[in-house]
Amino acid sequence: MVKTLKDVKPGETVTIVKYHHSGDVELRRHLLGMGFVKGTKIHVKKVAPFGDPIEMSIRGCDICLRKDEAENIEVI
Amino acid sequence: MTKLIVGLAGNPNVGKTTVFNQLTGMHQHVGNWPGKTVEKAEGYFSHGDYEYQIVDLPGNYALSAHSIEEIVSRDFIVDDDSDVIVNVVDAANIERNLYLTVQMMELGANMILALNMNDFAKRREHYINIDLMSELLGFPIIEINAKKNEGIEELLNTIEKQAANPLNTSEKLAYGAELKEHLDELQELIEKDNDLLDVPSVWTAIKLLEKDSIVIQKVQQSPMSSKIMVEVDKVSKHLNDIYNESSEEVIANARYAFIDGLIAEAVDKPEVEKPSISDRIDNVLTHRVFAIPIFLVIMWVMFQIVFTIGSPMQEFIDAVFTQWGQIAASSIPNPYLASFVQKGLFCGVGGVLTFLPIIFLMFLCLSFLEDCGYLARAAFTLDLVMHKLVGLHGKAFIPMILGFGCGVPAVMATRTMEHESDRILAMMLIPFMSCTARLPIYAIFTAAFFPDHAGTMLMVMYLLGILVALIVATLLKRTMFKGMSAPFVMELPTYKLPSMKGILIHTWEKVKGFIKKAATIILAAVVIIWVLSIFPLGVAYGSQQSLLGMIGSAVAPIFAPLGFGTWQAAVAIIAGLLAKEAIVGTLGTLGGLDEDDEEGITSLVRETFTPLSAFSFMAFSLLYVPCIAVLGVIKQETNSIKWPVLMTAITLISAYVVTFLIFNIGTLLGFG
Structure with a gap:
């Protein structure tokens, strides 16, 4: 099974394998710009109280993303 | 006197506006970019022999055609006759910040990097070798502390020097041999058409590979267009074959590879980041259990400040103008003129001014919550509810809550949302939140017909409003706002103590805007x-x-x-x-x-x-x-x-x- 950013537990650190094309095109472009490129490390910090979105630390800054989009990012 | 036009560029939350406020003080003009809904802040001041015009560009992460804010910023850098671009960079987040810097280098912008928030970076044990970094980038870096107004003098001196001797900052940019080779091929074709050379050809080449809709449109006007586009397709396909990635990704990768190189050379930081104060505050404020109660308490306090303190002021202003109106009217012999003065002029002006206390208080609270970093956390906490229920952004919560007090500050509070579609959808729903001006109606009618169920009737009215808002939101989302759903990517900035000066300037701008524009309609x-x-x-x-x-x-x-x-x-x-x-x-x-x-x-x-x-x-x-x-x-x-x-x-x-x-x-x- 392919592991995506959506499945990562808080406290885990993972590496981006591929950003799939299945989601919103503009958002993908935006996230690429924020550093969601292959080989980048992501540290998942927290899930919001209602279970979505997810907070993560990437390249030294904290970003939150909805699970719908996190699902398109393949990680190991 | 020499005139200098300087653009301030940078990511959101890097202190760009603080620099702007420090430089210009109250000499600002906040309007809109021509034909756009994006706010344009300009300011003026003089320094030595120079007369400055500073333009505060919107806070961006990139210069794509992704949003109006980004388009506005890049058009400014490309088209306007700016002398120097000052790129404000957060030292603690330099890696992500440099992504924008690199894109401005692609444009060859005559740029200076103003490194801000160095104390934050040092606290996190990030040490930047500024001289080395500046040499690698090929343009000056000035250390500043925007909040304490430090380093600004040096920044201005550097601006003046560099305005006289512009730099082409694209020279030191290196994207690897493979990509460079293909960019060169593309550039050669682009350079055959002089009309395309108002911007550096390397930039056009990169944008074409990124499938930037605006640049593609422009290139399609060119006689070289078919040749160029064929080459673009060929290169994209080739890159895809080698890297198994789209050309957009290859370019993002190349930019980050360049940045990673810079960081490796010139920045010394710990392998594992130690937990910051922000993280500790976050452990409480976005805690699984406490987050919601804390949010409710903060909202309650804000509501109290705005309306409990603001309402008596409103009533006072109203009473004063009613009285003055009567006094003025009684001294005018002509009954029609008297009526106009009393019921037209004084009622109208009074009606406008009654909103000022609550607008002022609301912006004070909102700017504070936004600048200190809490607003983003509240949106993070509540996004699921807002998103699933109405398809709105997490940040729409605050305008909705304010809507129960008064729609005017509520509409103004939507500006915290970055995307226009989010902002407008939220505005469309605010009138259904039952504001306090409806209370006298409910009071009279329930007293007349439902005296034993007054509380229930009141509740029914509030719920009816919310229910209709939900239905209208669903309908709008399926029709007018279809596909306009703005994705939710939000940075959670580090908590910081906001600058009072910034908050006051901002609040004053908003109050002034209300008097100038909304007042005429009222x-x-x-x-x-x-x-x-x-x-x-x-x-x-x-x-x-x-x-x-x-x-x-x-x-x-x-x-x-x-x-x-x-x-x-x-x-x-x-x-x-x-x-x-x-x-x-x-x-x-x-x-x-x-x-x-x-x-x-x-x-x-x-x-x-x-x-x-x-x-x-x-x-x-x-x-x-x-x-x-x-x-x-x-x-x-x-x-x-x-x-x-x-x-x-x-x-x-x-x-x-x-x-x-x-x-x-x-x-x-x-x-x-």
Whole structure:
């Protein structure tokens, strides 16, 4: 099974394998710009109280993303 | 004196606006970019022999065609005759910040890097070798502390030096041999058309590979277009074969590879980041259990500050203007002129000024919450609820809550949302939040018909508003706003103590904007209602014989299917456009009573309505067009007449439909 950013537990650190094309095109472009490129490390910090979105630390800054989009990012 | 135009560019939350405020103080002008809804802040000052014009560009992460903000920024760098671009960079987040820097280097912008928040970076044990970094980038880096106004003098001196000897910052940019080779091929084709050379050809080549819609459009005008586009496809396909990635990704990768190289050389930071103070604060504020109660408490405090402190000020201003109006009127012999001065001028100006305390207090609170970093956390906490329920951004929560107090500050509070579609959708829903101006209506009607269930009726009204908002949101999301759903990517900035100066300047700008733009609409509406009430000359003010009464009589039949087809009800509804609390007073004066005579109005209402038509009237008052002030402020915020007109249509239709259903289903069920 392919592991995506959506499945990562808080406290885990993972590496981006591929950003799939299945989601919103503009958002993908935006996230690429924020550093969601292959080989980048992501540290998942927290899930919001209602279970979505997810907070993560990437390249030294904290970003939150909805699970719908996190699902398109393949990680190991 | 030499004139210098300087653009301030940078990511959001890097202290760009603080630099701007430090430089320009109160000499700012906040308007809009031509033809755009994006705010443009400009400021002026002089330094030595130079007269500066500073433009605060929107905070961006990139320079793609992704959003209007990004397009505005890059157009400024590309087209405008700016002398120098100052790139404000957060030292603690330098890696992500440099991504924008690199894109400005692609444009060859005559740039200076202002490194801000160095104390933060040092606390996190990040050490930047500034001299080395500056050498690698090929342009100056100045260490500043925007909040303490340090390093600004040196920054200005550097700007002046560099304005005289512009740098081409693209020289040191290196994207690897493979990509460079293909970019060179593309550039060669692009350079054959002189019309494409208003920007560096490397930039055009990169943008084409990124599938940037605006640049593609521009290139399509060129005689070289077919050759260029064929080459672009060829290169994209080739890159895809080698890297198994789209050309956009290859470019993002190349930019980050360049940045990673810079960081490896010139930045020394710990392998594992130690938990910051922000993380510790976050452990409490976004805690699984405590986050919601804390949010509610903060909202309660904000509501109290804005409305509990603001309302008495509103009433005071209102009372003062009413009194002055009377005094002024009594000294004017001509009765019509006196009436105009009292009911047109003083009522109108007073009506505008009553909003100032709550707008001022709201922006004070909101700017504080935004600048300190809490707003983003609140949006993070509540996004799921807002998103699943109404398809709105997490940040829409605050305007909605403020809407229960007053729609005017609520509409202004939507500006915290970055995407226009989010902002406008939130604005369209605010009028359905039952604001305090509707309370007098509920009070009179429940006292007249449902005295034993006053609390329940009040609750029903609030819930009805929310329910209709949910339905309208769902409909809008499926129609007008279809596909406009803005994705939720938000940075959670580090917590910091906001600068009071910044908050005050910002609040003042907003209050000024309200007086200048929204006020004219409110004033005009007051005068129009006065004209309609007093003409034809000689009739009793606002009576059935006045123009207003005639209009009321004419439209009354439209309201008959809703249960209140009297001319008095119609006139009250029209008067309520000025402010909803006017509905009750108008019903009173039309019945020959004093507008403050609550008991009299209550019994009048009891005689002229049935319980069902009373309920129906309350529902209509809740749902129909918000007051003129809200429409005015929407016009001001969206910079377009389209949205207030649309809101008028939406609220009228939903009010009519819902009230029609209430009255007719109620009649069928035997409540008539």
